[in-house]
Amino acid sequence: MSHERPILTARLVRSVPLSGETKHLEFAVEEVPRFDFTAGQFVSMREPHDGREMTRAYSIASPPRADNTFDLCLNRVLDGFFSNFLCDLAEGARIRFHGPHGYFALKSPVRDSLFIGTGTGIAPLRGMLQWLLADESRHLGREFWLIFGVRYEGDLYYNDEFLQLAREHPTFHYLPTLSRENPGWTGGRGYVQEHVRRLAQGRSDMDAYICGLKDMVLANRDLLKGLGWDKKSILYERFD
Numbered sequence: 001m002s003h004e005r006p007i008l009t010a011r012l013v014r015s016v017p018l019s020g021e022t023k024h025l026e027f028a029v030e031e032v033p034r035f036d037f038t039a040g041q042f043v044s045m046r047e048p049h050d051g052r053e054m055t056r057a058y059s060i061a062s063p064p065r066a067d068n069t070f071d072l073c074l075n076r077v078l079d080g081f082f083s084n085f086l087c088d089l090a091e092g093a094r095i096r097f098h099g100p101h102g103y104f105a106l107k108s109p110v111r112d113s114l115f116i117g118t119g120t121g122i123a124p125l126r127g128m129l130q131w132l133l134a135d136e137s138r139h140l141g142r143e144f145w146l147i148f149g150v151r152y153e154g155d156l157y158y159n160d161e162f163l164q165l166a167r168e169h170p171t172f173h174y175l176p177t178l179s180r181e182n183p184g185w186t187g188g189r190g191y192v193q194e195h196v197r198r199l200a201q202g203r204s205d206m207d208a209y210i211c212g213l214k215d216m217v218l219a220n221r222d223l224l225k226g227l228g229w230d231k232k233s234i235l236y237e238r239f240d
């Protein structure tokens with residue numbers, strides 16, 4: 001019996017810069033009328049390079065939709081093949097992938113939750129929050145905090161979308177946080193952990209969804225555990 005995973009084809013429909021080094025990509029899957037997945041999952045993109053088949057995981061940055069589309073949010077990694085290949089991909093180009101994969105997904109029943117992301121770690125959190133907030137029967141009026149950490153204001157990807165969601169949903173609290181000096185910035189400052197600590201203290205009845213690079217994920221996970229949170233309440237996706 002073959003255990004080969006079916007390979008699908010994604011056509012790049014739209015490529016939009018989010019900052020100098022980051023792109024928002026919208027794909028359509030050619031083989032299916034509807035591409036189904038759970039918000040927070042990832043796809044494995046494939047491309048030959050130097051005679052080898054390269055595979056890289058990318059979190060889906062959109063919620064499941066009624067059609068065959070999905071979004072990615074990714075940044076150029078210095079000297080990295082795949083991230084630069086995707087950032088340079090022309091609209092209309094095709095790429096092979098398999099998936100969806102992964103267990104980074106919303107828990108059920110949904111509870112008050114912290115969504116903690118830095119940089120492109122916002123990708124799966126965007127999909128989860130858009131899915132949750134689209135329907136009262138999904139969010140059940142629970143409170144959600146998005147603590148989104150970046151260096152500079154210009155790196156707050158999807159900022160207008162999150163501001164809009166916060167205006168529409170009083171139970172959704174958007175806390176953008178900058179770690180570098182930004183003159184005129186009146187929002188959160190410093191590392192996401194400082195804000196997580198304030199929100200998480202004495203609240204072990206919540207869940208946390210953490211996504212980003214290793215050091216940030218581990219720092220937040222350890223912080224929550226140190227505050228007495230059950231490890232089953234702490235879900236995370238590491239990009240490295």
Ligand SMILES: Cc1cc2nc3c(=O)[nH]c(=O)nc-3n(C[C@H](O)[C@H](O)[C@H](O)COP(=O)(O)OP(=O)(O)OC[C@H]3O[C@@H](n4cnc5c(N)ncnc54)[C@H](O)[C@@H]3O)c2cc1C
Pocket residue numbers: 042056057058059060072073074075077079080081082083084120121123124237238239240
């Ligand atoms: C489950 C999963 C989901 C992922 N989802 C995303 C996503 O939504 N968006 C995204 O941009 N990346 C994501 N990544 C990272 C992605 O798979 C690649 O590692 C990244 O694009 C670098 O690949 P590369 O071939 O360009 O460079 P490589 O030569 O493979 O990587 C060089 C180094 O870059 C570091 N690195 C990895 N990811 C990043 C990053 N995002 N920013 C800065 N440095 C990084 C790693 O330490 C790695 O060793 C995800 C990884 C995993 C495991």
